[in-house]
Amino acid sequence: MKSKKASAKKISILVIVLTFIIMLFNVLSSRFTPSTNQTRVHGLNLSLAPMVSGYITRVDVSLHSQVKEGDTLFIIDRKPYEIAVTQAEINLENVIQNLTAGLSGLKAATAQLNSARVKLDRAKKNWERTQRVMAQNEGALSEADRDRSESSYLTAIEHVATAKANLEGQKTALGPTDAKNPLVKAAINQLEKANWDLEHTVITAPSDGVIESFNVETGYFASAGHAIASLISNKTIWIQANFTENNLTHLKVNDEAGITFDIDAGEVYKAKVTSIAYGVKTQNTNAGDLPTVRSQQGWLREQQRFPVIIALEDQVVYKKLRQGSQANVVVYTGDSFVLNTLAKFKIWLTSKFSYVR
Structure with a gap:
């Protein structure tokens, strides 16, 4: 009977120690190797609106067409x-x-x-x-x-x-x-x-990208200033990771990072921090209004998140990405071998879970 109590006591102590170790690791990692799964690929969405009005006489693209800057997309009746x-x-x-x-x-x-x-x-x-x-x-x-x-x-x-x-x-x-x-x-x-x-009867691509929101055919009347298609630019792409405030304690520009994308499961790419947001909008106010104070329910309030821009070292990888793609990021803010090794293992393991997510 005493041996069972002793075993239960040991197990309890072991559980408490492991819990403390895990809690300590989480606290240290959130400060020195912060990570987040609230990461998305962003880019520019350009509206293609004619500068003049008229009937479309020629259509040179279709939905999801890959285009280069300067390519002819549509031609309006020139007569x-x-x-x-x-x-x-x-x-x-x-x-x-x-x-x-x-x-x-x-x-x-x-x-x-x-x-x-x-x-x-x-x-x-x-x-x-x-x-x-x-x-x-x-x-x-x-x-x-x-x-x-x-x-x-x-x-x-x-x-x-x-x-x-x-x-x-x-x-x-x-x-x-x-x-x-x-x-x-x-x-x-x-x-x-x-x-x-006359020159603007020819509508060309303002940037490299992919045609989206396309529903135009020959004979369609295009009105000046009204979009007839959208172009998702693949010329300007950035990755935004939203970190909590306590993640920003030691995080700084040019810190090394590891990132894995759901669209490219199993791969971990090298990256670095290029910028950190200084502030975010938390409420809608007009000039002259009194400030609004929102009450927080619960014992622990939700932490505020701030955007951090991450840049890939390998520029070729950007060609694989799509706007809105999700990713996981970890940033190495210090030189701790243990914390960095555990963080690298964590992001590697996360990349493998992407296969079954």
């Missing part, structure tokens, strides 16, 4: 936009022709002003001569001759003023005679816009 380009070119030619005609009128107005000035000069000299003759000999000229001379002079002055006004009016109406002319600038802008619209 209306080609007509718009032709019309804009004609409009520019008309503006230039009108500007040329205006320049001819400007030259004629200038010649008219020069002619008026010559006549004024002659009339002025004649009037001055008349005044001298009459001053020297009052009876040399009749009053009629004097009046005609004065009238010619005054009329010449009016003609010069009229010619100047006509010239200034044509200059104002014509504006600048080069590319700064408002009508020329407007016509050029119209042509550039028409060419821009």
Whole structure:
């Protein structure tokens, strides 16, 4: 009877010791070799929306097509936009022709002003001569001759003023005679816009990736600004691991890490920490609102998690990954041989369990 009690006592002590060891290992590993299974592959999801509206006349891709940056995906009916380009070119030619005609009128107005000035000069000299003759000999000229001379002079002055006004009016109406002319600038802008619209009837891939959310066929009317497909970019991919606050105690950028993916069971890849989030959003508040304090039920509250970005050493592995893929990560923050060895064994064992998960 005593031997049974002694055996039970030993077993109890052994259980307590093992529990303490396991608890101690969990505490140390959470600080020095933190791990998490809340890890996902993230990437950019690009909406493919046409810049112009029109009927789709050609479709060069299908659902899940692999595309390269610059590949042609869809073509919108180009005919209306080609007509718009032709019309804009004609409009520019008309503006230039009108500007040329205006320049001819400007030259004629200038010649008219020069002619008026010559006549004024002659009339002025004649009037001055008349005044001298009459001053020297009052009876040399009749009053009629004097009046005609004065009238010619005054009329010449009016003609010069009229010619100047006509010239200034044509200059104002014509504006600048080069590319700064408002009508020329407007016509050029119209042509550039028409060419821009025509160019964007061809929808190309903005990045390497895979076509998703695809339900377009020839004859579909595409509206400018409305997405007709999605492109999952495989050019920009990152791995986000969400660690608890106590995991971040010793975790730092450039720490080595091991990672295993559900999509590639049995493999453990080398990686490193590239960045650690400084904060996360915990509640929705507006400027001027009072802060909201949420009560936590239970004895132990749930730990807050923070995103940590992990980068693979082997860039080729990224080609295997898909957005939303899950993974397991362990980070080696120190040089402890025991803790690092146990952590490596744990992540290796986790990778093998991926076969039956």
